[in-house]
Amino acid sequence: MEMNQSQRLPVPQQVAWEALNDTALLKQCIPGCESIEPDGENAYQLALTAAVGPVKARFKGRMALQDIQAPDSYTIQFDGQGGAAGFGKGSARVTLEPDGDETVLTYAVNAQVGGKIAQIGSRLVDAAARKMAEAFFTRFTEALAAPAPEEAEPQQDAAPDGGETQTTEEPKRKRSWTAWISKS
Template sequence: MELNDEIRIPAPKQVVYDALNDPNILRQCIPGCEELIQHSPSELEAKVVLKIGPVKARFAGTVELDQSGAPDGFSLSGEGKGGAAGFAKGGANVTLTEDGDETILAYTATADVGGKIAQLGSRLIKGTAKKLSGAFFKKFAEVVGESVEA
């Protein structure tokens, strides 16, 4: 499954990049996030509760960041296990483009799922993934925009 989108954030590129690397900001923005621990500048551990159709599961997983393209963008990859519900793994490439006082964040993400959640069908999973990514980026734009105004 592949998702891509872009969002305009009312903040300079460096502020957006720094926020994308701030576990406290990410914890506020990730839907269902219970815990986000930064083990190193490039490694995070997360615990997230998600409901995908009739299946609700707690996922524990890791995320690796590749910041070699900073601050114009970065890539990430990760995987999570949801016990009997199954697993999810994937990655994303993010690019940041400054546009005046704002930043355009564009991303392309891929994901694979297995186990019980994979049996729900790709339409439901893709719809849920789009909804969750939309919720993340909407909240992220709000939080980053508020930090610039403060």
């Protein structure tokens, strides 16, 4: 199976790079992802549930980042086992190119599947892969485009003697989108 696609991200290249390396954010954006845990330098153990046609299975696998050229590109090597459902393995080349205040992410995936998943047929496998990629990029783009939490509004406090009210402002805190994402 081969898949090539480009996606416009509404953030500068460095922000996109940091987001692609934020495991908490990725866990929220990858459909069916249950966990992403470090497993050595630039390597991770993953668990996710995926459905391909009539076959639904829990996959456990490993991904490793290679050929890292921050903040421009890397290659993801991956393999996963889904028990009786089969397996998947392959690589994905991911590149980021700045385009004004935005970034164009391009990826090229080359993967092989085996077991029951392979018996389903390449059209269903390709359709399921494209659907997962579309769901990931929808979630990922929404997370990147999410506005920072609203600034604190001035509050009206009643004076202790029942007189005039005073306006006090809460201290403004600068919060990054990653802090906002990790709390949701």
